[in-house]
Amino acid sequence: MPRILYLATADARGHLMRSQLLAHALRAAGAQVQVLxxxxxxxxxxxxxxIDAPVxxxxxxxxxxxxxxxxxxxxxxxxxxxxxxxxRMLRDIARLHGLLRExxxxxxxxxxxxxxxxxxxxxxxxxxxxxxxxxxxxxxxGNFSGRLPGWTARAFGRIVAWQIGRSRARIAHDFAQExxxxxxxxxxxxxxxxxxxxxxxxxxxxSRAAVYLNPHFKxxxxxxxxxxxxxxxxxxxxxxxxxxxxxxxxxxQDAHWIDTxxxxxxxxxxxxxxxxxxxxxxxxxxxxxxTDQPEQASNAExxxxxxxxxRVVVWRGDAAAFASDVAAAARELGTSTExxxxxxxxxxxERLQPWSQLLLRLAAQPAAAGADAxxxxxxxxx
Numbered sequence: 001m002p003r004i005l006y007l008a009t010a011d012a013r014g015h016l017m018r019s020q021l022l023a024h025a026l027r028a029a030g031a032q033v034q035v036l037x038x039x040x041x042x043x044x045x046x047x048x049x050x051i052d053a054p055v056x057x058x059x060x061x062x063x064x065x066x067x068x069x070x071x072x073x074x075x076x077x078x079x080x081x082x083x084x085x086x087x088r089m090l091r092d093i094a095r096l097h098g099l100l101r102e103x104x105x106x107x108x109x110x111x112x113x114x115x116x117x118x119x120x121x122x123x124x125x126x127x128x129x130x131x132x133x134x135x136x137x138x139x140x141x142g143n144f145s146g147r148l149p150g151w152t153a154r155a156f157g158r159i160v161a162w163q164i165g166r167s168r169a170r171i172a173h174d175f176a177q178e179x180x181x182x183x184x185x186x187x188x189x190x191x192x193x194x195x196x197x198x199x200x201x202x203x204x205x206x207s208r209a210a211v212y213l214n215p216h217f218k219x220x221x222x223x224x225x226x227x228x229x230x231x232x233x234x235x236x237x238x239x240x241x242x243x244x245x246x247x248x249x250x251x252x253q254d255a256h257w258i259d260t261x262x263x264x265x266x267x268x269x270x271x272x273x274x275x276x277x278x279x280x281x282x283x284x285x286x287x288x289x290x291t292d293q294p295e296q297a298s299n300a301e302x303x304x305x306x307x308x309x310x311r312v313v314v315w316r317g318d319a320a321a322f323a324s325d326v327a328a329a330a331r332e333l334g335t336s337t338e339x340x341x342x343x344x345x346x347x348x349x350e351r352l353q354p355w356s357q358l359l360l361r362l363a364a365q366p367a368a369a370g371a372d373a374x375x376x377x378x379x380x381x382x
Contacts, residue, residue, distance in 0.1 A: 002031040002363035005103040007096075007112055008053070010042025011062040012214055013242075014274035015109050018131070020049040021193050022107075025356040031363065034099070038112070041215065041242065048255050056095065059088045060113060064216035066243070067315055068270060069292035072147070082113060089114050100124055105168075105363035107131055111140055116160070119167035128167045129362060133192070133273040134174050135302070137164070139294035169362055171355075175276035175299070176306050180354045192277040193355055195258035196348040197341050208236040209330070210264035212257060212275065213289070215242035223247060225319035226268070226289075229326025235265060262341040266333050271300040276308065281351065282344035285309040285333040287326070309333070 004026060008019035016037065023033045035053040037043055038060055046053040060082040063074035082088045092114040100106055100118075108115035109131040119128030141157040148156075164170060170187045177191040209230055217223075223244055230237045237249070238260045245252035254260070261267050261278055266285035269275035276299055279286035288300055290312050303310050311329035315322055 002026075002360055003102060003104045004031055004033045004107065004359060004363055005036070005099055005105070006033060006107040006109065007036045007038075007056065007115060008042070008046075008109045009060075009112050010037045010039040010045070012216075012272060013045060014272050016042055016045050017195065017274055018193060019053075019107075019109060020046055020051045021195060021352060022355055022359065023051055024049075025352055026359060029356055029360060031360060034103075045242070045253060048253050056112075057082075057088065057092045057114075064293075066216070066218040067222055067291055068214055068216040070294070072143075079113065089117070093118060097124070100127055103127060105129060105359065107359070108167075110136055111164075116163045120163040121166075125166050126168050129169045129171060129359070130164055130167050131171045131173070133295060133299075134172045134189075135273070135295040135298040137172065138298065142294075171358070173273065175273050175280055176302065176308075180358075188358060190354055190358070191351045192273045193352045194274065194277045194281050194348050196352070197258050197262040197282070197345045198256070199342065199345060200259070205236075205263060206265050207234065208238060208260075208264050209266055209268050209287070210257065210261040210284075211237050211239040211241070211268040212261075213239075213241035213243065213268075214270060214272070217241055217270075217289075218243035219315070220244075220247070221317075221319045222315050222322065223250070225315070225322035226326055228319070228323035230268075230330060232323060232327035233330035235330060237268075238264070259341075262344050266330070271296045271303065271312075273299060276303055277351075279310070280308065281347045282341070285311075287329050287333060288312045290314050 006019050006023060008015045010016060019035050023035050026033050035046060035051050036056045037046060037053045038056055039058060040055060043053050043055055061078060063071040063078055065071055096114060096118060106127045107129050108119065111132060115128055118124040119130060141160050144153040144156050171190055172187060173190050173192040175192050177189055181189040239250045240254045240257050241250055242252045244250040261284065262282045264284065266287060267275065267279050268287045270291060271288040288310055290300055300312055311333055313325045313329050
């Protein structure tokens with residue numbers, strides 16, 4: 001019975017959603033799975049999906065403002081304090097060291113510094129698998145580009161790339177990835193997994209948008225503008241966002257949000273990899289709320305390049321102007337009838353299966369067996 005330790009950072013709920021999807025799938029296949037996360041809020045989120053996830057450390061977190069714009073200096077300061085202050089990362093490494101002894105495989109989703117460090121060193125690297133969005137890796141390696149002298153920024157990027165490359169394996173996921181691919185050197189490429197809608201025969205609601213905003217969204221004026229814009233377009237909304245807990249018409253969490261999304265007129269969310277994957281799998285238009293977050297900006301650009309049915313709106317501090325932009329974008333999106341919820345459900349199941357197969361194979365095989373054997377059915381990437 002494979003024993004898998006899964007560390008899901010709580011900076012964004014996409015990492016947590018992926019962890020609960022995979023934990024349930026792996027447990028159904030007979031594996032033992034222990035999930036850890038990095039905040040009390042993250043633990044409560046996972047509990048809503050039936051996952052008991054102890055908190056590894058409350059010291060590490062990416063910092064955002066109330067409109068999900070990344071605060072770079074504050075994030076740099078937080079990470080530096082975590083890495084260099086005694087009793088923080090070293091304490092977590094000591095705890096993880098004990099847990100690694102009992103695990104066959106350790107999943108780092110995504111780029112927690114303690115497992116980045118451990119995944120590069122001989123005592124632990126043969127068990128560590130890094131899971132990340134391709135756009136997130138580019139953003140991490142280029143974190144100091146344009147903010148520090150060129151040689152310093154490049155050195156940081158090379159160190160991070162070296163740490164990632166030293167691990168047992170890497171799984172880079174993308175919302176538009178088609179067939180599983182493998183480069184022959186331990187890097188696998190899979191489609192981002194998404195939640196599977198229920199198979200209840202419930203009719204679509206063509207006049208309702210399914211809204212999900214990460215907990216970093218807390219600006220009341222932004223929520224007001226979004227609500228007014230959707231209403232002006234003649235749409236109701238099912239709104240979910242932890243940052244708006246207590247606001248009328250909003251739910252802090254909804255374990256069945258995917259059912260609403262699969263049967264909605266369109267989706268409203270920031271351009272995270274998970275939200276774009278839901279739109280693609282269930283063939284729904286998506287209204288992207290773009291913020292200052294490097295990997296999400298990259299995702300939005302790629303959505304445009306691939307022709308995904310979407311519109312982009314940006315909050316600039318004016319609720320009336322934002323409402324007008326939302327209403328115009330909503331009218332342009334219209335609705336999609338390309339796929340039924342049942343078809344989307346089948347596509348979601350097809351995305352999830354390669355993940356559990358790969359992780360089970362990696363957990364079952366000795367590290368010396370080589371990366372090629374871990375995914376024999378995968379298409380090799382050049």
